[in-house]
Amino acid sequence: MAGGCTFLIVANRLPVDRVTDATGKAAWRRSPGGLVTAIAPVLQRRHGAWLGWAGAADEDLKPFEDDGMHLIPVPLSAEEVQDYYEGFSNATLWPLYHDVVGEPVYERSFWEAYQRVNRRFAEMAAEVAAPGAVVWVQDYQLQLVPAMLRELRPDLRIGFFLHIPFPPMELFYRLPWRRQIVEGLLGADLVGFQRPGAASNFIRLCRRLLNLKYQGNQVFVDDRVVRAQAFPISVDFNELDEVVRRPQTWRRAAQIREELGNPQKILLGVDRLDYTKGIGQRLSAFGELLGSGDIAPGEAVFVQIATPSRERVEQYRLLRDEIELQVGRINGEHARLGAPPVHYLHTSYSRAELAALYCAADVMVVTPLRDGMNLVAKEYVSCRGDQQGALVLSEFAGAADELRQAFLVNPYDIDGLKKIMLEAMRANPAELAKRMRAMRRRVATYDVDRWAADFMDALESHDETSREGR
Numbered sequence: 034m035a036g037g038c039t040f041l042i043v044a045n046r047l048p049v050d051r052v053t054d055a056t057g058k059a060a061w062r063r064s065p066g067g068l069v070t071a072i073a074p075v076l077q078r079r080h081g082a083w084l085g086w087a088g089a090a091d092e093d094l095k096p097f098e099d100d101g102m103h104l105i106p107v108p109l110s111a112e113e114v115q116d117y118y119e120g121f122s123n124a125t126l127w128p129l130y131h132d133v134v135g136e137p138v139y140e141r142s143f144w145e146a147y148q149r150v151n152r153r154f155a156e157m158a159a160e161v162a163a164p165g166a167v168v169w170v171q172d173y174q175l176q177l178v179p180a181m182l183r184e185l186r187p188d189l190r191i192g193f194f195l196h197i198p199f200p201p202m203e204l205f206y207r208l209p210w211r212r213q214i215v216e217g218l219l220g221a222d223l224v225g226f227q228r229p230g231a232a233s234n235f236i237r238l239c240r241r242l243l244n245l246k247y248q249g250n251q252v253f254v255d256d257r258v259v260r261a262q263a264f265p266i267s268v269d270f271n272e273l274d275e276v277v278r279r280p281q282t283w284r285r286a287a288q289i290r291e292e293l294g295n296p297q298k299i300l301l302g303v304d305r306l307d308y309t310k311g312i313g314q315r316l317s318a319f320g321e322l323l324g325s326g327d328i329a330p331g332e333a334v335f336v337q338i339a340t341p342s343r344e345r346v347e348q349y350r351l352l353r354d355e356i357e358l359q360v361g362r363i364n365g366e367h368a369r370l371g372a373p374p375v376h377y378l379h380t381s382y383s384r385a386e387l388a389a390l391y392c393a394a395d396v397m398v399v400t401p402l403r404d405g406m407n408l409v410a411k412e413y414v415s416c417r418g419d420q421q422g423a424l425v426l427s428e429f430a431g432a433a434d435e436l437r438q439a440f441l442v443n444p445y446d447i448d449g450l451k452k453i454m455l456e457a458m459r460a461n462p463a464e465l466a467k468r469m470r471a472m473r474r475r476v477a478t479y480d481v482d483r484w485a486a487d488f489m490d491a492l493e494s495h496d497e498t499s500r501e502g503r
Contacts, residue, residue, distance in 0.1 A: 036161035038103075040081030043158050043178060044171035045118070047085040047104050048073050061099045068171060068196060070408075071266055075485045077101045084158055090114045105161060107154055116146030119346050122174045129208060130173060130197050131309045131403040132429075135348060137207070144210055148177060151217070155181035164188055167493065170221065172196045177213065180220030192492040193221040196266065197405040198431070199231035202238055215242055219254050223492045227405040227431040229263040236261050260495060264488045265435060266406050270480040273415035276388045285389035294372050298333040298458050301394035303387065303409050304401075306339040306379065308352050311400035311427060311444040313359060316375065318450040320363040323374055327455060330369060335398075336376045336390070353379065391416035396423045396457045399430060400444040406431035410439070411476050418473075420466040423457035425450075435475050438468040 048069040049061040063069060076083055082103040087094055090111040097104055109117070120143035128135035155178045162168055169192045170178045179193050205211055215238050218224050226232045232250060239245045239252045239261075246252075252259045276282055293299060300319065304310040319335045322328045339356065343349045357377065364373040382390070391397070397413040407430040414424065414436065426432060426439035433441055440460075442453040 037163050038082045038161045039163045039166045040076070040079040041158060041162050041166060041168045042072055042076055042081065042083040042085075042171065043154055043168060043175060044068065044072075044083065044085045045122070045174040047087050047106060048076075048083055048102065049099050049104065050088060061097075063100055070269060071481045071485060072169075072171070073100075073102065074269075074482070075489070082161060084154065084161065105157065107157055109150065113146050113150055116140075116143050117150040118174065119343065121147035123343060123346060124348075125208075126173050126176075127197070127309075129204060130200050132198070132200060133204060134309050134402050139207075139209055148213075151175055151177035152181055154178050155185060158182055159185035159189075162186060162189055165190070167489075168192070169194070169488075169492070177217035178220075179224075180217045183220040190492060190495070191221045192223045192225065192488065193218060194225040194264065194488065195231070195405070196227070198228070198403055199226055199234050201234050202241060205234070205238060211238075212242055215239060219243075219252065219259050221259060222257075222495045223488070224259065224261045225264045225488055225491075226261070227263065227265055228434060231405075232261040232263050258495075260491070262491060264484055264491075265431060265479065266408070267476060267479050267481045267484050268408050268411045268415055269482075270411075270415045270477045273388060273412060274418055274477075276385060277392055277416045277418055282385065282389050283392060285386070286392035289389060289393040293334050293336070293376065294331070296331060296334045298395045299393055300333060300335045300396045300398055300454070300458075301390060302335070302337040302398045302400075303390070304337075304339055305342040306349065306353055306356070307342055308348065309401055309403050311402045312337065312339065312356055314402075314444045314447060314450060315398050315400045315454075316356070316359050316363065318447050318454055319375070320359075320367070321447065322451050322455065323363065323367040327451070328458075330367070330374075331372060333458065334372075334374055334376060336378070336394070338378045338380070338382060338390070340381050341379060387412070388416050391422075392419075394422060396425060396454065398425045398454065399432075400425065400427045400442065400450065401430050402427070402444055404430040404432075408432075410436060414469065414472045414476050417469050420469045420473075421462060422469060423460055423465055424468075424472065425453055425457050435479070436472045438471045 048064050050064050052060055052062045054060050082105055084105040086109050087106040093108045094106040124138040129137040154175055165188055167190045179191050236247050250260050250262050360375050360377040363375050367374050391413045399407055399410045410426055410432040424439040426441055427444045428441050440453045440457045442450050
């Protein structure tokens with residue numbers, strides 16, 4: 034039976050986290066992160082609903098309102114959190130889609146849980162969506178939902194967006210359930226990716242795996258046309274630009290420099306603690322620069338913020354131990370009394386504090402081994418209205434397609450990374466200003482509103498009955 038929601042976001046998590054206020058009362062706070070920042074404003078403008086898990090196992094909550102959004106919780110058991118989320122989503126799909134940086138786990142019980150949970154999301158979406166509603170499904174945890182939802186509600190307009198990379202056919206073929214995943218995505222009218230190459234990978238799979246006909250970015254499925262297209266996600270440029278226009282942001286940036294001992298150069302990394310982010314590679318490069326004397330004692334400090342992530346997963350616990358040992362080794366060899374060269378912070382920061390850190394940093398080091406986009410790079414550019422600062426950016430981040438004026442680097446090449454880090458540290462202000470102006474123009478023009486509008490325009494203008502070129 035159809036509900037009354039004309040616009041529905043379906044994502045693994047709701048856009049809020051449960052917090053405890055000063056009085057000890059539980060409350061909800063908007064979650065940090067690119068997905069929420071990108072989509073919450075679209076939802077609020079369209080007076081839609083967001084369907085997702087609230088973040089705690091074995092909890093069955095009623096729908097509720099928060100921050101102008103209607104939120105519909107999906108319950109997950111502790112076993113489903115372990116097998117669907119920590120298992121198939123993050124131990125199987127995540128490493129596979131990130132070029133097997135980590136070894137994927139192919140466990141049948143994980144796949145069964147993934148199917149079961151995707152079915153629950155689809156059934157709940159079918160129940161609350163109004164006739165002819167627009168449903169926008171998000172990310173790799175829910176790739177079966179589009180086909181399941183179409184089976185239940187063929188009247189709906191369904192979009193899907195993948196926020197992480199989509200692998201080449203040679204890697205995707207390793208997945209035992211490869212056919213089911215592709216068929217699940219083909220339930221959408223529009224399948225969105227971060228980069229054109231990912232859309233091409235998907236279309237090739239449709240042809241080779243399912244023997245489907247295609248033309249350009251259109252795949253022909255029975256009596257329908259499915260479009261696969263790149264929509265590079267972005268940040269709220271105007272919001273960040275406004276934050277760094279506040280005098281208190283720059284006062285805090287100056288205070289950060291003072292707290293670090295007023296070094297000549299501050300290098301900054303801000304990442305979720307994940308093996309795809311290349312944190313170890315950048316620390317190795319910095320440590321070798323100190324060891325070789327290319328960076329003099331006291332000349333530069335490296336601040337690495339590593340936001341806690343998936344701490345129940347063994348691979349992530351091991352990564353944390355490795356990074357902390359590496360930081361300890363570098364500081365043990367190169368620190369002066371009261372002045373460690375690496376400041377490692379395993380915690381989260383507010384948006385205002387991050388903006389001040391971006392303003393304080395002379396060199397932003399973004400070196401993922403593979404990343405769908407990487408919004409930290411775009412946040413840094415948005416915060417540098419002073420036209421200064423250098424962005425060292427991995428060639429394997431989606432952002433490298435757009436931010437061509439960054440100091441691009443192959444993070445697997447430690448010698449090359451050392452060379453580029455030094456080049457960025459010693460670039461003259463005129464060169465930095467030229468690079469930053471060009472990057473800021475790009476991010477200001479293609480901001481998060483443009484991304485969401487482009488996707489929704491393409492979805493809502495999609496003609497299912499089109500047969501041109503068949």
